[in-house]
Amino acid sequence: MALIVQKYGGTSVGSVERIQSVSERIISAQQQGHDVVVAVSAMAGETNRLMSLANQISEAPEPRELDMLLSAGEQVSIALLAMSLNQKGVKAISLTADQAGIYTNCTFNDATIEHIETDLITQWVDKGYVVIIAGFQGRDVHGNITTLGRGGSDTTAVALSAALNADECQIFTDVDGVYSSDPRYVANTRRLKEVSFSDMHLLAKSGAKVLQEHSVAHAWRTSVKLRVLSSFEEGEGTLICEEPEESPSVTGLALKQDLLLVECTGLSITEQAALLKQYEELTAQSGCFKIVVPKATFLQLKLAFNTKIRNISSLSILTLVGDKVEGMADLACNQLKANGVDIYQHNKEPKSVSVIVNQADLEQAAEILHKTFVITEQSQDNNLMIAVS
Amino acid sequence: MALIVQKYGGTSVGSVERIQSVSERIISAQQQGHDVVVAVSAMAGETNRLMSLANQISEAPEPRELDMLLSAGEQVSIALLAMSLNQKGVKAISLTADQAGIYTNCTFNDATIEHIETDLITQWVDKGYVVIIAGFQGRDVHGNITTLGRGGSDTTAVALSAALNADECQIFTDVDGVYSSDPRYVANTRRLKEVSFSDMHLLAKSGAKVLQEHSVAHAWRTSVKLRVLSSFEEGEGTLICEEPEESPSVTGLALKQDLLLVECTGLSITEQAALLKQYEELTAQSGCFKIVVPKATFLQLKLAFNTKIRNISSLSILTLVGDKVEGMADLACNQLKANGVDIYQHNKEPKSVSVIVNQADLEQAAEILHKTFVITEQSQDNNLMIAVS
Numbered sequence: 001m002a003l004i005v006q007k008y009g010g011t012s013v014g015s016v017e018r019i020q021s022v023s024e025r026i027i028s029a030q031q032q033g034h035d036v037v038v039a040v041s042a043m044a045g046e047t048n049r050l051m052s053l054a055n056q057i058s059e060a061p062e063p064r065e066l067d068m069l070l071s072a073g074e075q076v077s078i079a080l081l082a083m084s085l086n087q088k089g090v091k092a093i094s095l096t097a098d099q100a101g102i103y104t105n106c107t108f109n110d111a112t113i114e115h116i117e118t119d120l121i122t123q124w125v126d127k128g129y130v131v132i133i134a135g136f137q138g139r140d141v142h143g144n145i146t147t148l149g150r151g152g153s154d155t156t157a158v159a160l161s162a163a164l165n166a167d168e169c170q171i172f173t174d175v176d177g178v179y180s181s182d183p184r185y186v187a188n189t190r191r192l193k194e195v196s197f198s199d200m201h202l203l204a205k206s207g208a209k210v211l212q213e214h215s216v217a218h219a220w221r222t223s224v225k226l227r228v229l230s231s232f233e234e235g236e237g238t239l240i241c242e243e244p245e246e247s248p249s250v251t252g253l254a255l256k257q258d259l260l261l262v263e264c265t266g267l268s269i270t271e272q273a274a275l276l277k278q279y280e281e282l283t284a285q286s287g288c289f290k291i292v293v294p295k296a297t298f299l300q301l302k303l304a305f306n307t308k309i310r311n312i313s314s315l316s317i318l319t320l321v322g323d324k325v326e327g328m329a330d331l332a333c334n335q336l337k338a339n340g341v342d343i344y345q346h347n348k349e350p351k352s353v354s355v356i357v358n359q360a361d362l363e364q365a366a367e368i369l370h371k372t373f374v375i376t377e378q379s380q381d382n383n384l385m386i387a388v389s
Numbered sequence: 390m391a392l393i394v395q396k397y398g399g400t401s402v403g404s405v406e407r408i409q410s411v412s413e414r415i416i417s418a419q420q421q422g423h424d425v426v427v428a429v430s431a432m433a434g435e436t437n438r439l440m441s442l443a444n445q446i447s448e449a450p451e452p453r454e455l456d457m458l459l460s461a462g463e464q465v466s467i468a469l470l471a472m473s474l475n476q477k478g479v480k481a482i483s484l485t486a487d488q489a490g491i492y493t494n495c496t497f498n499d500a501t502i503e504h505i506e507t508d509l510i511t512q513w514v515d516k517g518y519v520v521i522i523a524g525f526q527g528r529d530v531h532g533n534i535t536t537l538g539r540g541g542s543d544t545t546a547v548a549l550s551a552a553l554n555a556d557e558c559q560i561f562t563d564v565d566g567v568y569s570s571d572p573r574y575v576a577n578t579r580r581l582k583e584v585s586f587s588d589m590h591l592l593a594k595s596g597a598k599v600l601q602e603h604s605v606a607h608a609w610r611t612s613v614k615l616r617v618l619s620s621f622e623e624g625e626g627t628l629i630c631e632e633p634e635e636s637p638s639v640t641g642l643a644l645k646q647d648l649l650l651v652e653c654t655g656l657s658i659t660e661q662a663a664l665l666k667q668y669e670e671l672t673a674q675s676g677c678f679k680i681v682v683p684k685a686t687f688l689q690l691k692l693a694f695n696t697k698i699r700n701i702s703s704l705s706i707l708t709l710v711g712d713k714v715e716g717m718a719d720l721a722c723n724q725l726k727a728n729g730v731d732i733y734q735h736n737k738e739p740k741s742v743s744v745i746v747n748q749a750d751l752e753q754a755a756e757i758l759h760k761t762f763v764i765t766e767q768s769q770d771n772n773l774m775i776a777v778s
Binding site for chain 2: 054065143
């Protein structure tokens with residue numbers, strides 16, 4: 001008998017039907033003899049609906065009031081999920097983050113969990129209840145409702161797992177695990193059975209969307225075993241832990257898109273310093289100062305710097321992650337160049353190698369790197385394991 | 390400078406545009422030098438939308454979880470209203486009922502406010518903030534969210550007024566005051582400038598919809614001056630207080646519809662007693678036991694009593710309310726009979742006279758009673774007042 005914390009995202013509870021099947025999944029864990037605590041997001045679309053109401057009133061709504069507004073979303077989903085379990089004869093109770101004792105700092109819209117007073121949760125668990133807790137939200141020391149920023153339900157689940165000393169934190173999502181790369185762009189990706197915290201953290205930081213970077217860091221710091229599972233189909237998913245049994249030389253290839261190459265001219269030293277503090281600089285070419293910025297922030301920069309900056313092209317970054325990728329940097333670059341892919345820059349770290357290429361070359365470059373390094377290396381590892389065992 | 394508690398119902402905050410105009414109305418009260426505390430309902434349609442989600446899961450959702458669910462509705466409207474005020478440069482803060490310290494008993498779905506810890510509200514008022522509080526909800530002693538039953542925001546406003554010792558409790562709604570009768574059925578109704586608590590209580594109890602019976606009783610008990618005002622147009626509305634300056638002999642005519650005359654046969658003594666405890670008995674005619682029940686509860690009764698009860702016809706009750714109506718009972722009945730209206734029964738109380746008629750006769754009967762007693766008496770009173778002054 002273990003204590004499991006499960007997290008269901010917005011898509012998983014996006015309709016009454018899906019809430020019903022989530023409750024079946026919870027019941028199945030309970031029937032295996034586990035105590036279950038659940039963190040739930042707002043129903044898919046609800047946060048956007050509420051945000052759009054707020055934006056009809058103000059382009060920049062008061063942060064405290066925005067948190068009051070958005071947190072209503074999870075209140076709906078936790079109540080419906082508890083009702084669904086009750087209806088199926090299972091004892092369940094929903095708790096807002098305030099009721100569950102999730103204390104955060106006072107940073108509205110982007111709060112950090114400081115501690116969780118777990119007494120009430122534990123009381124209900126001890127009485128045999130499934131405890132359903134609103135994800136993404138907390139309360140500050142003054143009793144105000146805060147939110148952890150979008151997607152913060154993963155963080156809630158990890159923090160609950162750490163505070164409750166749970167045996168596993170299961171993140172249910174719309175894919176059935178962590179893949180060796182993004183299947184939308186790369187052929188023959190494979191689901192990873194286990195990934196180390198450090199590799200997963202690098203993958204998330206480099207653009208893998210399945211888990212949030214901060215949640216992985218939090219789980220790593222607090223030694224919370226994470227498992228990524230599909231809400232829609234059975235399977236054992238991917239386990240993220242300190243020391244995976246399976247440890248290939250190359251774990252995966254992460255893709256980061258929607259970046260712009262921006263050329264800056266006539267900036268003051270202070271302006272340059274401000275930009276370099278926040279954005280990556282590309283190696284100066286022909287005396288020109290260039291940075292890479294996310295598409296989403298370009299308009300904001302344009303307002304601040306006007307004609308001093310201009311967008312040159314769309315970029316992508318591809319990052320190979322794994323214990324032995326560092327030595328593969330030159331080979332990777334050569335392979336890409338041989339296939340006609342221009343490389344703006346490459347970076348080498350102890351456990352990662354990344355290349356910056358034109359957005360238009362993303363799919364070709366990803367295909368080459370994945371085929372050459374990820375599949376090959378993982379197959380060799382597998383063969384090695386078979387030979388050894 | 391006064392402390393005003395205002396209450397805005399679901400229609401008044403039914404869209405972003407309406408929320409914007411509500412905030413203008415609040416600002417106008419503040420500009421008159423008043424401190425303003427506001428109780429707000431969920432946006433029109435929201436409670437029904439949430440209820441329908443719950444009913445897709447269960448016909449009888451867990452009461453605690455239903456309150457968790459429904460209370461999300463007001464959380465949205467208070468946040469949007471506070472944002473709207475902020476956007477217009479006015480300091481405003483929203484508080485859930487829990488944050489505002491509104492304590493109720495533990496009766497989910499139909500809780501009663503027990504006391505309000507006003508410290509936090511008062512602190513914000515003293516700092517010059519408009520305090521926007523979620524209506525219709527509270528918290529019990531265990532920290533669970535409760536609701537006061539549908540339409541309970543009036544009760545919240547009255548309870549806040551009493552606890553804060555407010556100078557006036559203003560109920561904003563979709564009509565501009567209390568009328569001498571329901572304008573949808575009766576011609577030449579007039580808005581009453583002032584009504585006594587006792588008359589208003591009788592009118593509400595007898596079917597006038599503008600204010601809830603319980604809220605009026607609560608205001609009366611705690612001596613909270615109520616004013617009914619329109620959210621959509623300017624005006625001074627109707628003041629409900631202990632001793633109105635204007636006190637006509639007949640205050641108004643209330644209409645209660647959607648009642649059924651139900652014939653009961655073969656009931657045991659216990660069954661009869663149970664029914665009579667809850668429903669009004671009509672004078673026995675030809676040895677038959679008949680009761681009057683609201684249409685909404687008939688199905689439920691039918692399930693319990695099966696063929697022992699049957700619905701004979703649809704009824705309405707018309708009630709004249711005022712200091713001197715008692716002596717008008719016979720005249721009222723005669724007037725109706727002379728015009729061909731059948732009367733099933735009439736009741737005389739110190740300050741009210743009611744008649745039960747066929748639903749089909751409602752409009753004709755209402756027109757006769759309003760014309761003969763309400764308009765005439767009120768005009769005479771007005772003439773008298775003019776003559777005296």
